[in-house]
Amino acid sequence: MSAAFSDTARRELEAILSRYPDKEAAILPALHLAQREFGYVSDEAIVYVAGLLGFTPARIEGVATFYTMYNRKPVGKYHLQICRNISCSLMGAEHLIEHVSKKLGIRPGKTTPDGKFTLSEVECLGSCGTAPVLQLNDDYHENLTEEKIDALLDRLP
Numbered sequence: 725m726s727a728a729f730s731d732t733a734r735r736e737l738e739a740i741l742s743r744y745p746d747k748e749a750a751i752l753p754a755l756h757l758a759q760r761e762f763g764y765v766s767d768e769a770i771v772y773v774a775g776l777l778g779f780t781p782a783r784i785e786g787v788a789t790f791y792t793m794y795n796r797k798p799v800g801k802y803h804l805q806i807c808r809n810i811s812c813s814l815m816g817a818e819h820l821i822e823h824v825s826k827k828l829g830i831r832p833g834k835t836t837p838d839g840k841f842t843l844s845e846v847e848c849l850g851s852c853g854t855a856p857v858l859q860l861n862d863d864y865h866e867n868l869t870e871e872k873i874d875a876l877l878d879r880l881p
Contacts, residue, residue, distance in 0.1 A: 726768065727762060727766065727768040727769045727771070727772035728772065729757070729758075729761055729772075730761065730855075733757055733760075733761045736757055737754060737776065740753045740754060740757070741788045746823055747777045747778060747779070748779075750771075750777060750779065751779070751783075751784065751787050752787070752791075754773050754776065754777060754782075754830075755773060755784070755787065755788055755794055756793075758772070758773050758862060759795060762794040763795075763798055764794075764796065764797060764798050764872070765788050765794045765795060765796055766796075767846045769782050770785045770788060791799045791880060792805075792846050792847070798838050799835065799837070799842040799844075800836060800840050800841045800842040801839065801840050801841070802840060802841050802842070802861060802880055803841075803842045803844065803859075803860070803861055803879060804824060804841060804842065804843050804844065804858060804859075804860055805844045805845075805846045805849070805856070805858065805859040805860075806821050806824065806843070806844070806845055806846065806856070806857075806858045807846055807847070807848060807849040807856065807857045807858070807859075808821065808847065809847050809848040809849075809852075810845070810852075811852035811853075811855040812849075812852075812855040812856040812857055814855070815855040815856045816856055817855070817856040819870075820856055820858075820868055820869075820870065820873060821843075821845060823870050823873065824843055824873060824877075825843060827873075827874070827877065828841050828843060828877075830842075830843055831843070832844060833845075847857070847859060849864065851864060851866055854866030854867050855867075856868045858873065858876075860876065
């Protein structure tokens with residue numbers, strides 16, 4: 725893959741850059757754009773974004789690897805991220821991770837053979853008051869139980 729934004733994404737990057745006089749502030753939205761455009765933030769995407777913004781690839785990679793919201797490898801159509809931090813753990817997150825793992829037949833960090841689901845454990849989704857929490861792509865699902873997770877997964881096409 726040769727990383728290059730589509731014309732639409734290129735215009736979106738220009739709009740992003742116009743909002744931030746300091747290109748440093750544009751790194752996060754540029755990485756979001758790259759992830760949306762390419763499906764994940766590959767090494768090539770890191771080099772590409774670095775060139776567009778005028779930073780070293782190491783600087784961009786440092787940002788991309790610091791934040792868990794950037795996928796550094798391909799993920800399935802449905803990315804299930806289950807919080808395992810203290811509040812979620814106290815409310816049964818480990819049990820729910822095991823339940824989803826058995827239901828999908830994959831361990832955390834893996835993708836189903838059909839590419840439909842990726843299961844990830846994350847440190848914190850910042851929704852401690854509604855633990856346990858799962859993020860499905862960009863949407864939060866809170867106060868989870870096995871039954872709620874099963875119903876959620878069964879609704880997905």
